[in-house]
Amino acid sequence: MYHTWMRYFTPSPAHHRLGLVCLGVGLQYGSLPTVGPRTLDHHVAVVISAGRGWFQAADGRRTTVTAPALIWLTPGTPHHYGPDPDTGWDECFVDFTGTVTTTYTELGYIEPDRPVVPLSDAAHARAAVTRIARAARRGNPLLEVETAAAVHELLVALRRARADIAPDGDPVLQSLARDAFQPLSVAEHAARHGMTPAELRTAVRRGAGCSPKDYLLGIRLGRAKELLAATELPVAAVARRVGYDDPAYFSRLFTRRVGTAPVRFREQQGRTVPGGWSHTVPDPDDPPMLRSPGPLIERPRAT
Known part of the structure; x- marks a missing residue:
C-alpha cells in the first residue's frame, strides 16, 4: 500500500530561457513500486526522508539507501531503484532541466558520479519541494517562475545538507x-x-x-x-x-x-553621507539589525 501525489509541467520556450525550469514534483510514501531500469533526458532529485531501500547503477552495482538521503538521476544515465518492501520509504522528487545545470554540476551541487548522497537532514530540502508543490496549484500564473526559483533553493538546501559537511560548514x-x-x-x-x-x-x-x-x-x-x-x-x-x-x-x-x-x-x-550615524563598516559576520517598523494599522473597510 502506498500514497502518491504528483504534478508535471511544460514550461514555454520563454521560460526555458531562464536557464532552469521545473518539469515536475511529487510527494509519496509507503511500499512504492520499483523505478526502472530506465534512462531520462533530464535531472531528478529524489529526497528520501524516512525508510530504506536500494539504488542500482548502470554497471549493476547496488547501493543501500538509508534515510535521510538523496538520489541523483542525471540525463542519459540508466538507473534502477526502489524502497525495501518491508519498510517502504517517504520520498519527494523534483524533475528539472536547463542550461545552468551544467554550472551547478561544475560547482559540485549536482554530482553525476555520486548518485546516492547521505544527508544530515532532509527538512530544508523538503521545505523547498513543498514550495514547488504549493506553486503547482491549478491556474497559478506564476507557476513556471515560482517553481524555477524553488529549484535553485532546493539545490542549495541539498548542498548544505550533505552529511560530509559539518553543521558549521567546512573548517x-x-x-x-x-x-x-x-x-x-x-x-x-x-x-x-x-x-x-x-x-x-x-x-x-x-x-x-x-x-x-x-x-x-x-x-x-x-x-x-x-x-x-x-x-x-x-x-x-x-x-x-x-x-x-x-x-x-x-x-x-x-x-x-x-x-x-x-x-x-x-x-x-558610494553611500557615504556627511553627518550620518555610522563612520565604520559593519562586520559582515555581525550585521546591524534594521529597526522594526511600528505596528501596521489597518484602514477601516468601506461598508
Whole structure:
C-alpha cells in the first residue's frame, strides 16, 4: 500500500530561457513500486526522508539507501531503484532541466558520479519541494517562475545538507575565510592546514566549487567593494586592507574581475553621507539589525 501525489509541467520556450525550469514534483510514501531500469533526458532529485531501500547503477552495482538521503538521476544515465518492501520509504522528487545545470554540476551541487548522497537532514530540502508543490496549484500564473526559483533553493538546501559537511560548514573554508586578507600564497595557506597545494585545491573544490585562488579572491573583492562604497579610504588603503600591497595590481585585478575600476565603482555605489550615524563598516559576520517598523494599522473597510 502506498500514497502518491504528483504534478508535471511544460514550461514555454520563454521560460526555458531562464536557464532552469521545473518539469515536475511529487510527494509519496509507503511500499512504492520499483523505478526502472530506465534512462531520462533530464535531472531528478529524489529526497528520501524516512525508510530504506536500494539504488542500482548502470554497471549493476547496488547501493543501500538509508534515510535521510538523496538520489541523483542525471540525463542519459540508466538507473534502477526502489524502497525495501518491508519498510517502504517517504520520498519527494523534483524533475528539472536547463542550461545552468551544467554550472551547478561544475560547482559540485549536482554530482553525476555520486548518485546516492547521505544527508544530515532532509527538512530544508523538503521545505523547498513543498514550495514547488504549493506553486503547482491549478491556474497559478506564476507557476513556471515560482517553481524555477524553488529549484535553485532546493539545490542549495541539498548542498548544505550533505552529511560530509559539518553543521558549521567546512573548517578548511572557514579558516581560509579568516585568513583571506593576509598576503599568503596558496602554498602557504595549504601548509597552515598541513596539506599539499593539490590537497587544498581538492578540498576547496569539493566544498566551494572553485579553486582556492578564486575562493579567496571572491572574499577579498567583496570586502573591497564594501570599503569603497561605505568609506572614504583611498584606493591604496583599501588594497592594503584586503591583502594587496601593490595598489596598481589591486586596481587591475579589481577592474578585470568586477568590470569597472575601483574609483568608478565608488562613484556608482558610494553611500557615504556627511553627518550620518555610522563612520565604520559593519562586520559582515555581525550585521546591524534594521529597526522594526511600528505596528501596521489597518484602514477601516468601506461598508
